[in-house]
Amino acid sequence: MIPEPLQDQAALYALGLLEAEEIRGFEEAMHSSAELRVFVREMREASAALAQMAPPQAPPAELKQRVLREVALDKQNAGAKSTAPRVAWLPWAIAALFMAFCGILLVDRARLREQTADILSQVTFVTLGAPSPDQPTTAKATVVWNPGQQSGVITIDNMPPAGPGRDYQLWAVDANHKDPINAGVIRIDPNGVARVRFKPGQSATQIQAFAISLEREGGVPKREGPIVLIGKV
Amino acid sequence: MGLDISQDAADREMLAGVARGDQRAFSQLYDRLSGPLYSLALRMLGDAAEAQDALQDVFLQLWRRAASYDVDQSSVFSWAMLMTRSRVIDRLRARGRRLRVVSSSTDDDATEAAMAHASTIESAADTADRNEEAVRVRSSVSKLPAEQREAIEMAFFNDLTHHEIAAALGQPLGTIKARIRRGLLKLRERATI
Numbered sequence: 001m002i003p004e005p006l007q008d009q010a011a012l013y014a015l016g017l018l019e020a021e022e023i024r025g026f027e028e029a030m031h032s033s034a035e036l037r038v039f040v041r042e043m044r045e046a047s048a049a050l051a052q053m054a055p056p057q058a059p060p061a062e063l064k065q066r067v068l069r070e071v072a073l074d075k076q077n078a079g080a081k082s083t084a085p086r087v088a089w090l091p092w093a094i095a096a097l098f099m100a101f102c103g104i105l106l107v108d109r110a111r112l113r114e115q116t117a118d119i120l121s122q123v124t125f126v127t128l129g130a131p132s133p134d135q136p137t138t139a140k141a142t143v144v145w146n147p148g149q150q151s152g153v154i155t156i157d158n159m160p161p162a163g164p165g166r167d168y169q170l171w172a173v174d175a176n177h178k179d180p181i182n183a184g185v186i187r188i189d190p191n192g193v194a195r196v197r198f199k200p201g202q203s204a205t206q207i208q209a210f211a212i213s214l215e216r217e218g219g220v221p222k223r224e225g226p227i228v229l230i231g232k233v
Numbered sequence: 234m235g236l237d238i239s240q241d242a243a244d245r246e247m248l249a250g251v252a253r254g255d256q257r258a259f260s261q262l263y264d265r266l267s268g269p270l271y272s273l274a275l276r277m278l279g280d281a282a283e284a285q286d287a288l289q290d291v292f293l294q295l296w297r298r299a300a301s302y303d304v305d306q307s308s309v310f311s312w313a314m315l316m317t318r319s320r321v322i323d324r325l326r327a328r329g330r331r332l333r334v335v336s337s338s339t340d341d342d343a344t345e346a347a348m349a350h351a352s353t354i355e356s357a358a359d360t361a362d363r364n365e366e367a368v369r370v371r372s373s374v375s376k377l378p379a380e381q382r383e384a385i386e387m388a389f390f391n392d393l394t395h396h397e398i399a400a401a402l403g404q405p406l407g408t409i410k411a412r413i414r415r416g417l418l419k420l421r422e423r424a425t426i
Contacts, residue, residue, distance in 0.1 A: 004411075004414070007414050007418075008410040008411065008413075008414050010414075011410075011413050011414040011417045011418075012395060012410065012413065014417065015385070015388050015389060015413065015417075016315075016318075016319065016322075017388060017394050017395050037305065040306075041305065041306060041307060042421045043417050043421070044306065044307045044311055044315065045307060045308060045311050045421070046417040046418075046420040046421045047311075047315065047385075047389065047417060048307065048308075048310065048311030048312075048314040048315050049311075049370045049373075049420060050370070050374065050385065050386070050389045050390075050420075051269065051272075051273040051314045051317070051318065051389075052269060052366060052367040052370040052371070053367075053370065053371060053374055053386070053390075054269075054272040054273045054275070054276035054277075054390075055272060055276065056268065056269075056272050056367060057268070057271055057272045057275050058267075058268050058271065059267050059268070059271040059284075059285060059288060060285070063267075063271075063285050063288065063289065064260075064263055064264075064267065066289060067263060067288075067289050067292045067293070068256070068259075068260060068263075070289065070292075070293055071256060071259055071292070071293065071296045072256065074293065074296060074297070075254060075256070127279075127328075129279060129390075129391065131383065131386060131387050131390070131391060132382070132383070132386045132390070133276050133386065133390055140279070171401075173397060173400045173401045174400070175396070175400065177400075178403070179403040180400065180401060180403060208396075208397045208400060208401075209393060209397055209400075209401055211401050222403065223402075223403060227383075227401065227402075230387065230391055230393070230401060231391070232325075232391060232392055232393055232397065
């Protein structure tokens with residue numbers, strides 16, 4: 001019988017949630033236990049099955065041709081590497097061209113870096129999506145968060161009405177706080193759109209995610225309702 | 234989970250062909266897996282063009298790494314699914330770094346365009362099998378207690394760690410770990426019934 005803490009780790013391992021150091025320790029345990037290896041396989045199968053919760057969609061037909069072309073090219077290149085006679089100067093010519101190209105890119109990159117340095121250092125963009133794959137929502141939200149100013153802007157589209165006696169509420173999930181920090185109530189206009197500037201009620205220095213929940217009208221100090229959108233920072 | 238033994242054996246045979254460099258086997262494997270893998274990529278990325286690029290990456294990886302598949306670790310289907318999820322998570326993280334904001338209208342347009350050109354090459358039998366499998370999984374997941382379902386879906390689809398889920402839901406870390414374990418155990422049990 002596998003002890004529960006090890007089963008916990010196996011489930012997290014199958015979902016790819018363990019940290020590098022935890023992975024090393026867990027893989028050592030797996031190495032010495034056939035029973036654990038079988039258990040992990042079963043956890044992996046259960047995890048992978050979750051993918052089938054995604055609404056079924058077929059890829060466009062032309063994608064298959066694109067993939068097959070890519071694979072044929074890959075096969076051809078692999079064959080060419082082992083059989084084709086080498087032109088001695090060709091790698092050097094390619095290297096020289098590549099160096100020249102890199103030089104141009106570096107100059108360009110430095111210029112761009114100057115232009116965007118301020119923005120890059122100041123803001124974080126987060127896309128929010130439904131927490132469950134079968135949640136029938138087309139709503140999309142983006143948060144632009146400025147940690148220096150402790151404020152942000154959220155943009156929401158296609159959000160269904162909260163309903164009578166209800167409001168949507170934004171939360172900042174911060175590693176330094178036990179509970180998500182209240183970032184205010186969001187009122188959606190009749191077109192399902194909201195553009196709101198917000199400032200969390202407490203200092204948020206290590207935000208991990210933003211979430212929107214459906215709450216009682218006027219909002220609540222601590223989340224009670226279901227999370228309808230969430231996005232990792 | 235939910236995969237019948239004959240399908241798994243057929244998948245392994247196709248993958249063995251791919252490992253030998255057989256392009257016809259690769260084409261068959263594409264027909265078999267592209268639908269579910271694309272659905273997952275599209276669900277997580279919310280952008281059709283990016284989901285197609287991710288799928289192309291995954292199939293190229295399958296082509297190159299077919300020989301490294303280990304039957305003791307997972308079925309072919311799960312191996313490909315988890316590989317897709319991993320590639321998609323890489324893309325989501327890169328997207329955050331690139332500061333790229335994709336407007337929702339562009340996403341929707343791309344999704345609709347992709348759906349309009351949806352592949353018709355998949356056979357009706359494949360589609361039926363896949364749908365049946367998906368229905369079984371959906372039914373199992375829907376029977377999970379809400380809190381277990383919430384935790385495992387947040388982890389799987391939103392790339393949230395157990396620490397982040399605990400913080401988002403205002404629950405102790407141990408509780409979230411237990412919910413994830415119990416949820417996956419129940420899915421496993423239902424798969425073997």
